[in-house]
Amino acid sequence: MTVAADAEIPGDITAHPPGLATRRFKDSAFIVWGIIATIIGLGTLVALVGELVNDGGHRLTMAFFTSYPSSDPAIAGILSAWVGSLLVIITTALVAIPIGILAGIYLEEYAPKNPITTAIEIAVNNLAGVPSILFGLMSLGIFVQILGNPDRWFGFLPAGFRNAAADMFGQSILTAGITLALLILPVIIVATREAVRSVPQEMRQGALAVGASKWQTTQHHVLPYALPGVVTGVIIGISRALGETAPLIMIGGLTFVAFLPITRPGDAAFEVIGAVDQYGAPVTPGATESVRIDHDGVVVLPDFSEMPVQAGQTYDLPHGSTVQFVASLGDAVESWSPTRWLGSEFTVLPIQMFNWTSRPQPEFLEIAAAAGLVLLFITLLMNGTAIYLRYRLRKAIKW
Amino acid sequence: MERDFTKKRLRLGEQIMESLLFVAAFIGVLIVVGIIYVVVSEAAKFFAQVSPIEFLTSTTWTPLFENPEYGIAPLLTGTFMATLVALAVAVPLGFLIAIYLSEFADARTRETLKPALELLAAVPTVVYGYFALLFVTPILQNLLRPLGIELPGFNLLSAGIVMGLMIIPYIASLSEDAMRAVPRSMREGSYAMGATRLETAFRVVVPAAVSGIVGAVILGMSRAIGETMIVAVAGGTQVQMVTSPTMQGATVTAFMAQVALGDIAWGTLEYNSIFAAGLALLVLTLLFNFVAFWLQRRYREIY
Numbered sequence: 001m002t003v004a005a006d007a008e009i010p011g012d013i014t015a016h017p018p019g020l021a022t023r024r025f026k027d028s029a030f031i032v033w034g035i036i037a038t039i040i041g042l043g044t045l046v047a048l049v050g051e052l053v054n055d056g057g058h059r060l061t062m063a064f065f066t067s068y069p070s071s072d073p074a075i076a077g078i079l080s081a082w083v084g085s086l087l088v089i090i091t092t093a094l095v096a097i098p099i100g101i102l103a104g105i106y107l108e109e110y111a112p113k114n115p116i117t118t119a120i121e122i123a124v125n126n127l128a129g130v131p132s133i134l135f136g137l138m139s140l141g142i143f144v145q146i147l148g149n150p151d152r153w154f155g156f157l158p159a160g161f162r163n164a165a166a167d168m169f170g171q172s173i174l175t176a177g178i179t180l181a182l183l184i185l186p187v188i189i190v191a192t193r194e195a196v197r198s199v200p201q202e203m204r205q206g207a208l209a210v211g212a213s214k215w216q217t218t219q220h221h222v223l224p225y226a227l228p229g230v231v232t233g234v235i236i237g238i239s240r241a242l243g244e245t246a247p248l249i250m251i252g253g254l255t256f257v258a259f260l261p262i263t264r265p266g267d268a269a270f271e272v273i274g275a276v277d278q279y280g281a282p283v284t285p286g287a288t289e290s291v292r293i294d295h296d297g298v299v300v301l302p303d304f305s306e307m308p309v310q311a312g313q314t315y316d317l318p319h320g321s322t323v324q325f326v327a328s329l330g331d332a333v334e335s336w337s338p339t340r341w342l343g344s345e346f347t348v349l350p351i352q353m354f355n356w357t358s359r360p361q362p363e364f365l366e367i368a369a370a371a372g373l374v375l376l377f378i379t380l381l382m383n384g385t386a387i388y389l390r391y392r393l394r395k396a397i398k399w
Numbered sequence: 400m401e402r403d404f405t406k407k408r409l410r411l412g413e414q415i416m417e418s419l420l421f422v423a424a425f426i427g428v429l430i431v432v433g434i435i436y437v438v439v440s441e442a443a444k445f446f447a448q449v450s451p452i453e454f455l456t457s458t459t460w461t462p463l464f465e466n467p468e469y470g471i472a473p474l475l476t477g478t479f480m481a482t483l484v485a486l487a488v489a490v491p492l493g494f495l496i497a498i499y500l501s502e503f504a505d506a507r508t509r510e511t512l513k514p515a516l517e518l519l520a521a522v523p524t525v526v527y528g529y530f531a532l533l534f535v536t537p538i539l540q541n542l543l544r545p546l547g548i549e550l551p552g553f554n555l556l557s558a559g560i561v562m563g564l565m566i567i568p569y570i571a572s573l574s575e576d577a578m579r580a581v582p583r584s585m586r587e588g589s590y591a592m593g594a595t596r597l598e599t600a601f602r603v604v605v606p607a608a609v610s611g612i613v614g615a616v617i618l619g620m621s622r623a624i625g626e627t628m629i630v631a632v633a634g635g636t637q638v639q640m641v642t643s644p645t646m647q648g649a650t651v652t653a654f655m656a657q658v659a660l661g662d663i664a665w666g667t668l669e670y671n672s673i674f675a676a677g678l679a680l681l682v683l684t685l686l687f688n689f690v691a692f693w694l695q696r697r698y699r700e701i702y
Contacts, residue, residue, distance in 0.1 A: 027595040034499020037492045041516050041571075044564045048522065051534045102423035110420055123427040129618065129688050130681075131625020133652050134434055136659075137677045141437030145665055182430050189427070215416045236521075243523025246627035246652065250659045250673075350525045350628075357529050357632055365533065372526045383521040387514040 052376060056369025064370060069352065070298070071306040073363035078371050081352035084173070085242060087341055088348055091177025092184070092241050097234055100185050104192025104230075109218055128186040136250025139179040143169050144251055167343045171252035174342040179247050184237035191233020195226035228393045232386045239382035243375060245350035253351045274319025282319035291317050299323050349375050438681055441674035445469075448668055454675065460638045460654075462669050469672060471679050476641040477555065477648035478683075481630055484559025484644050485566060485623040490616060492563075493570030497612075500571070501578040502600040513572060520568040528632025531561035536633065543645070553635030553647040562629050566619035573618065577611020578604050610698040617691035621684050627652035651676050651683075 067077025107124070111117040146152045148170030150162040168174050199222050207217040223230075273291060275283040282302060292314045299307045302320035309315055309323070317323070349371060356368035446454070449469045457470025496516065500509045535557040540550045550556065581604050589599040605612065635647030636657050649657065655673045664670065 023595050023598070027597040030597045030600075031499065031503050034495050034503055037495035038499065038512055038516070040492060041496065041519060041564070041567050042512075045515075045518060045522075047534065048526070048530050051530060052526070055533070099423045099426055102420050103427065106417075106420035106424040110417055111424070116425075120424050120427050123431040124424075126685070126688055127427060127430060129621050129684060130434065131621075131627070131652065131684060133625065133627045133655055134438065134677055134681055134684075135430075137441075137655075137674060138430070138434045138437045140659075141441055141674075142433060182426075185427065185430070189424075213413055215413050239521060243521075243525070245523070245525045246631075246656055249656050252659070350523055353529070354525050354628065354632065357525070357532065368529060372523075372529055375523050376526055379521055379523055380518060383518055387517070391510075391514075 049376065052369045052373045056366050056371075056373055059366050059370035060373060064367070068298075069355075070308070073356075073361065073367055076356075076364075076367055078349065078352055078374065081347050081349045081371065082374070084346040085348040085350075087173050088176045088180065088248075088346065089238060089242055091173060091342065092180040093234075093238060095178055095181035096184050096188055096237065096241075099181070100188025100234075100237070101192050101230060103185070104189045105196060105218060105223075107189070108193045108196040109214075109222065124186050124189055128190070131246075132183055132244055133246040133250060135179055135183045136247030139175055139182075139247065139251045143175040143178060144171055148172075148175070170343070171254075171345055172343045173346045175251055176248050176253065176346060176348070177342075179251060180241040180244055183244065183247060184241050187237035187240065188230075188233050191236070192226070192230050195229025195233070196222055198229065199225045228389055232389045232393070235382050235386040235389070239379045239386075242382075243350055243379050245348075245354055248348055248351060249354075254345055254347045273317045273321045273323065284319060287319045288316045289319065291315055291323070293323070297323060434681070438674055438677045441671055442678040444666075445668065445671035445675040448671075449675075458640055462672055467668075469675070471651075471676065473638050473640050474649060474651045474654050474676060475679070477630070477634070477638075477650040477653070478624055480641045480644055480646075480648065481555045481559040481562060481626075481634060481650055482620060482623040484556060485562035486616070486620060488560050488563025489566045489570050489619055489623075493567045493574060493615070493619070494612070496567070496571040497574035497578060498600050498605070501575045502596055502604060513575070516571060517568045519565060522565070524565070524626060524628040525632065527561050527565055528558075528629045531557045531629055531633035535561055548645055550645050551635070551647050553633060553637075554645055555630070555634050555641060555648055555650075556644040558630045558632075558634040559644060561633070562623050562626055565626070565629070566622050569619040569622060570615045573615035574608070574612045577608040577615065580611065581607045610695040613698070614691050614695050617687050617694070621687045621691075624683055624687070625652060625680065627656050631656045651680050655680075 063075075064077045065082065066079055067075060068079050069081070070076040103120075103124075107117070107120065111120070148166055150159070150166040153162040153166065203221050203225065204217050207221045208214075212220070273289050274287060285302075293309045293311055297309055299309050299315070299317060300322045301307060302318055353368050353371040353375065356364045356371065359365075454469055454471055456472075457468050458472045459468045459470050460473045461468050500512060504512065532553075536550065536552060536554065539554075539557055539560075543550050578600075585603055585607060586599055589603045590596075594602070630650045631653040634650060634653055636649050636653065637647050638649045638654060639646070641648035655676050658669060658673050
């Protein structure tokens with residue numbers, strides 16, 4: 001029935017109420033509003049990428065990935081940042097994936113209805129809403145201040161063990177990896193639960209009926225079918241960990257790292273000149289010392305300015321300076337040892353980008369944008385993969 | 400039988416596996432306990448030196464002055480202002496997108512747009528901070544200058560707007576889920592009475608899905624309250640009572656990050672002050688989680 005017909009038969013109770021044209025117009029007009037809102041959302045992504053490419057695209061050269069940060073933005077790079085991010089993420093994955101999957105399986109397949117299960121459910125649900133910076137506070141309190149200090153370990157443990165263990169914690173890659181693992185645990189648990197729940201009951205009954213035990217059923221018949229869903233959750237969790245900055249700032253991620261995580265204070269490659277007090281200030285201010293440098297590196301002077309130094313030269317360095325030798329990739333591979341890198345101090349890509357963003361010189365903003373592009377590319381790629389997997393999953397499996 | 404699978408051995412393996420699974424799940428509880436324990440015990444050391452009344456009522460936060468004052472109010476006003484701006488952006492946009500996707504768009508459009516929008520939540524927040532500082536702020540400065548408002552380089556307005564864009568997916572996606580969960584029969588009843596899609600959406604679907612929509616908004620809000628990097632980069636670090644979004648100001652989270660970036664000696668009052676700020680943040684987020692939970696229960700329509 002048309003609008004014109006409405007007007008011709010006034011009083012007809014079967015007719016549409018008046019104003020149908022207006023109502024229909026409003027209906028269509030709303031679609032325009034909806035599309036505008038969607039475009040604003042998607043436009044943000046486009047503007048974001050455009051801004052980063054425009055500001056920092058030209059800095060993405062090979063040298064950018066193979067150079068250490070520097071006080072000179074023209075030669076600064078993200079070597080220590082991407083290596084740090086990679087090592088932290090490996091640690092995170094090794095901790096979070098097994099725990100998250102096992103916890104998800106427990107809650108879906110095993111958990112009895114009792115108060116402990118309820119407590120676990122409430123905890124997992126609430127953790128997803130806890131700000132990431134609070135995970136950083138917890139790690140600062142437990143992994144840095146308590147476990148990072150051999151005197152605060154259980155006294156009955158042998159001192160050698162306490163020292164070795166405390167060396168691994170503190171402001172280290174291990175602490176950072178565990179912190180991010182705890183942060184993304186709820187993501188992996190929830191994804192695992194959903195994936196496990198979607199496996200039909202008949203699969204389990206079939207396996208149990210031919211004599212499989214509960215774990216055999218779970219391992220051989222539930223998990224394989226749940227795997228794509230689990231993988232999707234893992235990818236999303238890992239990509240979130242990769243972009244996290246705040247918790248790592250809380251536990252003391254460094255903002256200037258001119259070494260790969262093979263070296264640490266106390267090792268030969270990180271040396272403080274002269275006697276200093278607990279805050280790093282020289283005991284005799286103004287005193288200098290003649291130092292022969294045997295590696296290319298950077299000296300951080302007491303006023304925090306940096307001075308590049310070359311191997312074979314001798315320099316007069318004021319007390320309180322820190323010599324940081326620039327370890328080559330070859331050095332890093334040579335002295336590779338998991339216990340060493342797990343306990344090493346670190347920086348990560350987001351912290352490096354944050355540091356450069358907060359400097360006033362525009363040249364630093366360029367490399368901040370370039371670092372942001374690298375970060376954005378990896379996270380969007382990971383999320384894109386997860387979305388594609390989820391899409392395939394929905395299409396492929398019809399129970 | 401060649402292989403000896405006695406009942407006992409199997410049962411032992413099963414039990415070990417089950418204990419392992421339980422331990423993994425129980426870690427969730429340990430994390431919650433750990434967060435609460437660390438934050439409360441370190442904050443307690445802070446409150447041993449600073450009276451909780453000063454903390455709650457003083458309007459200045461000046462830890463570095465000779466007569467330091469520790470009032471959380473300036474940090475809270477910063478957090479609330481940024482969150483308010485974020486909600487002003489994200490709620491209307493997220494709501495429009497949710498209704499459009501749920502009631503108007505066909506399945507194909509929805510399946511394409513929804514994941515694309517979810518990418519907004521995947522962008523690292525430090526990248527958003529850069530975007531707020533160097534893209535949104537200059538645009539806002541140019542827009543506001545003719546109005547006689549001189550926007551400082553650091554301000555909560557641009558930080559809040561970008562935070563709002565970041566939480567759009569939370570609000571849109573979860574609201575859309577809630578609306579799609581409203582049974583088809585209710586829509587059909589409305590259509591049969593001659594209502595348009597828009598009228599059905601606003602008078603039937605939205606009221607029926609209200610608990611889910613409120614939950615989505617509160618989740619987005621608690622994301623905004625806990626967000627650190629956007630405000631730390633673009634909002635400024637000056638701690639002051641914030642009365643206008645065009646001001647610069649530190650939020651609770653930005654303050655914590657700022658202190659942690661400096662080298663703080665363990666056990667000092669300044670070190671403990673970040674845990675007091677953390678406690679305020681924890682209470683705030685738990686409160687909102689609780690309110691969301693309560694509202695959802697109170698207004699849930701069950702079909």
